[in-house]
Amino acid sequence: MKRIFKLGVMGGTFNPIHLGHLVAAETIRDEFKLDEVLFVPSGKPPHKDNDEIASPEHRWMMTLLATASNEFFSASAIEIERGGESYTRDTLLQLREIYGKDTEMFFITGADAIVEISTWHKTEDLPKLAKFIAASRPGYKLAWEKIDPRFRKSTYLVEVPALAISSTEIRRRVREGKTIKYLVPEAVEKYIYKNHLYQPKT
Numbered sequence: 001m002k003r004i005f006k007l008g009v010m011g012g013t014f015n016p017i018h019l020g021h022l023v024a025a026e027t028i029r030d031e032f033k034l035d036e037v038l039f040v041p042s043g044k045p046p047h048k049d050n051d052e053i054a055s056p057e058h059r060w061m062m063t064l065l066a067t068a069s070n071e072f073f074s075a076s077a078i079e080i081e082r083g084g085e086s087y088t089r090d091t092l093l094q095l096r097e098i099y100g101k102d103t104e105m106f107f108i109t110g111a112d113a114i115v116e117i118s119t120w121h122k123t124e125d126l127p128k129l130a131k132f133i134a135a136s137r138p139g140y141k142l143a144w145e146k147i148d149p150r151f152r153k154s155t156y157l158v159e160v161p162a163l164a165i166s167s168t169e170i171r172r173r174v175r176e177g178k179t180i181k182y183l184v185p186e187a188v189e190k191y192i193y194k195n196h197l198y199q200p201k202t
């Protein structure tokens with residue numbers, strides 16, 4: 001029997017990527033015995049106000065820097081290369097092509113994001129494409145009743161060590177001149193300052 005490759009897919013704006021993302025992905029990788037976790041920074045995020053968004057190139061570089069030291073982590077530029085708005089369905093279809101049919105896909109999200117899924121673009125066949133794993137993000141209790149019933153069967157909730165970190169908070173701290181040490185990997189911290197990201201507009 002062919003062995004099924006278990007692929008975790010972590011989508012996000014990663015503006016910037018932080019320890020909350022990394023701890024959630026690593027905890028889930030371990031618990032679900034995933035062979036690989038692929039971080040996929042979005043091109044143009046359809047759900048975000050674009051004002052404060054670092055360029056796709058910067059977000060891609062930070063994602064690479066943050067994932068490089070974990071042998072199970074990798075990063076994919078497919079959403080950035082595709083351009084336009086990034087839809088999870090298109091990404092999962094494209095990954096199915098790339099990885100082949102003997103791959104089981106697990107889409108990793110925070111507990112906040114999974115609830116939004118039913119509002120996403122063309123979601124009917126998403127539960128057929130992947131299982132969904134929601135990380136219990138601090139401050140968000142998973143509202144099962146708010147999850148589209150079609151998704152409930154293929155959705156798992158995993159408790160991850162609580163890290164009340166968000167990209168919004170990191171950007172705010174940089175803008176206010178506060179430290180972000182230990183909230184993002186050191187290489188990402190250095191990259192942010194070197195490239196003057198998230199600085200107040202002058």
Ligand code: ATP
Nearest residue numbers: 012013014020024109110113137163165166167168
């Ligand atoms: P922003 O504050 O700009 O919305 P974010 O911190 O939510 O950024 P995203 O890039 O939007 O980061 O998140 C990508 C995915 O990671 C989403 O599914 C989100 O729910 C999840 N996530 C973000 N932060 C955490 C965290 N601290 N713990 C668990 N999951 C998280």
Ligand code: MG
Nearest residue numbers: 112113166167
């Ligand atoms: Mg978010």
